[in-house]
Amino acid sequence: MRESEIIDLFLRHLRRQGDLPLGDDAGALRLGDRWLVATNDMLVRKTDVPDIMTPEQVGFKTVTMNVSDVASMGAEPVGFLFSLGIPPDLSADYLEGIARGIGEALDFYGLPVLSADTNEADDLIIDGIALGLTGRLLTRSGAKPGDLVCVTGDVGRALAGLLVWKHGLGVPEKTRKALYEKLLEPRARVKEGAELSGLANAAVDVSDGLSKELHLLARMSGVGIEVYAEKLPIRGEVTEVAGALGLDPVEIALASGEEFELVFTIPEPLLDECPVQCTVIGRVLEGAGVYITADGKRQEMPVLGWEHLGKAP
Amino acid sequence: MRESEIIDLFLRHLRRQGDLPLGDDAGALRLGDRWLVATNDMLVRKTDVPDIMTPEQVGFKTVTMNVSDVASMGAEPVGFLFSLGIPPDLSADYLEGIARGIGEALDFYGLPVLSADTNEADDLIIDGIALGLTGRLLTRSGAKPGDLVCVTGDVGRALAGLLVWKHGLGVPEKTRKALYEKLLEPRARVKEGAELSGLANAAVDVSDGLSKELHLLARMSGVGIEVYAEKLPIRGEVTEVAGALGLDPVEIALASGEEFELVFTIPEPLLDECPVQCTVIGRVLEGAGVYITADGKRQEMPVLGWEHLGKAP
Numbered sequence: 001m002r003e004s005e006i007i008d009l010f011l012r013h014l015r016r017q018g019d020l021p022l023g024d025d026a027g028a029l030r031l032g033d034r035w036l037v038a039t040n041d042m043l044v045r046k047t048d049v050p051d052i053m054t055p056e057q058v059g060f061k062t063v064t065m066n067v068s069d070v071a072s073m074g075a076e077p078v079g080f081l082f083s084l085g086i087p088p089d090l091s092a093d094y095l096e097g098i099a100r101g102i103g104e105a106l107d108f109y110g111l112p113v114l115s116a117d118t119n120e121a122d123d124l125i126i127d128g129i130a131l132g133l134t135g136r137l138l139t140r141s142g143a144k145p146g147d148l149v150c151v152t153g154d155v156g157r158a159l160a161g162l163l164v165w166k167h168g169l170g171v172p173e174k175t176r177k178a179l180y181e182k183l184l185e186p187r188a189r190v191k192e193g194a195e196l197s198g199l200a201n202a203a204v205d206v207s208d209g210l211s212k213e214l215h216l217l218a219r220m221s222g223v224g225i226e227v228y229a230e231k232l233p234i235r236g237e238v239t240e241v242a243g244a245l246g247l248d249p250v251e252i253a254l255a256s257g258e259e260f261e262l263v264f265t266i267p268e269p270l271l272d273e274c275p276v277q278c279t280v281i282g283r284v285l286e287g288a289g290v291y292i293t294a295d296g297k298r299q300e301m302p303v304l305g306w307e308h309l310g311k312a313p
Numbered sequence: 314m315r316e317s318e319i320i321d322l323f324l325r326h327l328r329r330q331g332d333l334p335l336g337d338d339a340g341a342l343r344l345g346d347r348w349l350v351a352t353n354d355m356l357v358r359k360t361d362v363p364d365i366m367t368p369e370q371v372g373f374k375t376v377t378m379n380v381s382d383v384a385s386m387g388a389e390p391v392g393f394l395f396s397l398g399i400p401p402d403l404s405a406d407y408l409e410g411i412a413r414g415i416g417e418a419l420d421f422y423g424l425p426v427l428s429a430d431t432n433e434a435d436d437l438i439i440d441g442i443a444l445g446l447t448g449r450l451l452t453r454s455g456a457k458p459g460d461l462v463c464v465t466g467d468v469g470r471a472l473a474g475l476l477v478w479k480h481g482l483g484v485p486e487k488t489r490k491a492l493y494e495k496l497l498e499p500r501a502r503v504k505e506g507a508e509l510s511g512l513a514n515a516a517v518d519v520s521d522g523l524s525k526e527l528h529l530l531a532r533m534s535g536v537g538i539e540v541y542a543e544k545l546p547i548r549g550e551v552t553e554v555a556g557a558l559g560l561d562p563v564e565i566a567l568a569s570g571e572e573f574e575l576v577f578t579i580p581e582p583l584l585d586e587c588p589v590q591c592t593v594i595g596r597v598l599e600g601a602g603v604y605i606t607a608d609g610k611r612q613e614m615p616v617l618g619w620e621h622l623g624k625a626p
Contacts, residue, residue: 027427103326114340
């Protein structure tokens with residue numbers, strides 16, 4: 001079964017949902033004048049962990065990917081939980097690396113661990129759960145026509161790094177370092193999420209690639225989105241790898257997942273007072289669909305994921 | 314590595330904990346005048362699911378075991394989350410059964426699902442997470458000398474049912490039904506947990522067996538506990554199986570895990586106003602240790618788990 005079929009199957013049986021329907025980065029419950037935000041994300045070694053990742057990086061990333069979902073809801077993370085599935089042949093050193101990575105991430109994000117569970121399993125599995133609080137929720141469904149579309153940081157390095165690794169591409173050490181840093185040690189935009197809570201109309205974190213997130217944002221908000229290719233914050237290292245592989249750097253930027261940057265839409269008059277360092281990459285339109293304009297030519301943006309570029313040998 | 318070694322390894326690296334140290338049924342964070350309670354519990358098919366369990370029962374139990382941990386903290390469950398690891402060869406029917414079971418449990422407990430995640434994995438894995446709220450926390454560390462020790466419902470049927478199944482024991486249909494009901498379709502004591510919140514000094518749910526829970530309660534509260542064997546609420550069906558297998562029904566009752574009954578301690582003067590149907594099985598003492606008195610003879614209670622009786626062929 002495809003993931004979408006599995007999700008449909010479950011949705012048929014899960015009639016009771018929270019104060020926000022399923023489908024956002026996290027779920028939410030109203031608690032008086034605040035929202036409690038909760039999210040969970042399971043990491044399976046076989047499918048989610050490149051060989052070059054250290055156990056410390058695996059542990060840290062388990063926290064980051066959940067904290068990022070909380071941040072994209074405009075919430076401040078307040079607690080972390082995790083469940084482990086541990087194969088009997090996993091070394092104590094590897095396990096200690098994971099513990100160290102989780103501990104470092106909790107220090108980095110200033111977050112307590114509330115509960116943990118350990119089990120024997122066939123493969124290494126870490127299910128992370130993060131909780132957050134906010135006075136005002138950011139969702140995927142709040143984008144308004146006229147809003148500017150913005151993104152924090154830069155996009156594309158995670159996938160470019162994966163391509164370097166998969167193709168065994170020889171690149172200068174400085175390039176490799178810049179790419180692997182984003183691939184192996186991404187950081188969640190916690191401060192930015194909290195700052196955007198009072199200003200943005202909609203937000204999502206880049207987990208599955210910018211193009212997928214933009215399509216989701218447009219569909220769930222019932223709007224169209226136009227993005228200008230030349231505005232995308234693509235670093236030179238990504239262009240370098242694209243050149244070496246005969247790929248379009250814009251495609252890499254649109255397909256690259258697990259970037260953990262925040263994409264948000266904001267009314268233009270509020271941009272000046274927005275303290276978040278970001279790049280304006282487009283605009284929300286009346287209507288539907290996601291478009292990309294390059295060299296003055298506007299076309300529909302394809303739905304790209306890193307499976308389109310990253311998994312090719 | 315043993316589970317206790319894994320836990321120690323992680324505790325060395327997890328310096329930041331919630332407003333309640335790790336070690337209770339659930340973690341907790343103070344939110345104004347309330348406590349947010351959070352717990353997670355992973356189910357791995359290979360080790361946790363007897364063959365006779367239907368997928369509906371598996372799904373339901375994933376909710377129950379987490380809701381029970383919330384209830385044992387004196388909290389009202391307010392939300393559920395889950396992550397799935399799905400092996401590629403799992404049938405759509407089996408998966409739909411799990412979805413149905415989770416949905417039925419959410420209806421039964423009146424609980425919304427806040428977030429869900431699905432992944433490919435080698436074995437079926439369901440990580441359940443439950444959140445709850447309470448004005449007053451019940452922990453494992455609040456028992457006071459002089460308190461009565463009480464338990465809801467009855468104990469022993471889950472393990473007696475497992476023994477019947479493992480030994481292929483021929484028992485009357487009525488007996489099998491009473492035992493399998495508890496083994497396969499246990500229910501969490503949600504109403505009782507909320508009612509005990511204002512009255513009890515300490516509580517724990519019977520996940521790992523009554524004797525283990527009592528030892529934990531005594532150690533974490535810095536008290537001793539005395540239990541009277543003849544007061545234990547053991548049903549006739551358990552005695553029947555014990556007789557057939559040459560076992561002591563009291564040992565079955567003490568070792569039986571995943572009962573999801575609540576064990577709590579309460580000041581004697583409050584018992585009359587306690588609306589929870591329960592059995593007084595003992596008393597909290599000054600000092601340390603857990604004792605069981607049978608036929609007027611008092612001895613130390615062994616730490617029994619269902620691995621002692623249930624896994625023997």
